Amino acid sequence: MRNVLADLALESEAALALTMRVARAMDNQDDEHEKLLSRLATPVGKYWVCKRTPNHAYEAMEVIGGSGVMENHIMPRLFRESPINAIWEGSGNVQCLDILRAIGKQPEVLQAYLSEVNKARGGDPRLDRFVDQLQESVTRTDELQYRARNLADRLALALQGSLLVRHAPNHVADAFCASRLEATGGLNYGTLSTGLDCAAILDRARARA
Incomplete structure (x- = not known):
């Protein structure tokens, strides 16, 4: 159970x-890097978080047990409403197409995104390897629409990993890179x-609650 709870806490953080x-980038649109970053990070974030939410809600419900499915508990409502995020914010495919459209129309948004991710370069070898593979992948133009979800997944994980390596405690960044970036x-x-x-x-999750 400690393993499950820690994994859920990692996903949430x-x-x-x-x-x-993304919010910081949106608040600083006068800065060219922030403007370019927000253009790509927004659909990436919408796609990834919306896709991950239903399973996260389900797992949390399972942790709680039988009372977690009773209507006098908040979890049934959270679980039922979790798929609405993707529908309301745009389906997964729509967000992926928006990612491809942004890269196709304005290639510098990808360079800004990778520049942001690479601010953590040297912080964790697993992240460095993951980003190197991502950078190689985005240079290939074959069947981009077919590979769009895979690309979106990796763009999201790379930015999350970079942010945690730079700003989170070592035990959080280490666990994220080990569980999300390694095969x-x-x-x-x-x-x-x-x-x-x-x-x-x-302990960190409890302190932040």
């Missing part, structure tokens, strides 16, 4: 870091690898 970075990471919550400081992650 990474989503918040991405959201606040050995699990596909469900609660599959964090051994050797991570789950207790510290949970």
Whole structure:
């Protein structure tokens, strides 16, 4: 259970870091880097967070147990409403097409995005390898629409990883890079690898609640 809770806390902190970075960019449109960053980071963030929310809500409901499905608890409503995010903000495919449109019409938005991500260069070798692979991938123009969701996934993870490496405690950034950026990471919550400081992650989550 500690593994599951720490994984959920990681997802929440990474989503918040991405959201606040986009908000800062939107608040500083007079700065060219921030303007370019927001053009790409906005659809990336919408796509990723909206897609991740329903499973996050479901897992939290499962953690609570039987009372989590009772209508006098907040979780049933949160779970039912979680898919609305993607519908309201634009479907996943629409957001992915917006990402491709931004890159196609204004290639400098991608350079600004990668420049932002690379501010964490040297902070974690797993992030560096992930970003190197991402940069190679975006130079390929074959079947971009077919690969759009994969590209959006990796753009989101790269920025989240960069933000956590730069601004979060080491135990948070380490766990994120190990579980999200490595091929050995699990596909469900609660599959964090051994050797991570789950207790510290949970203490941080409780302090932020």
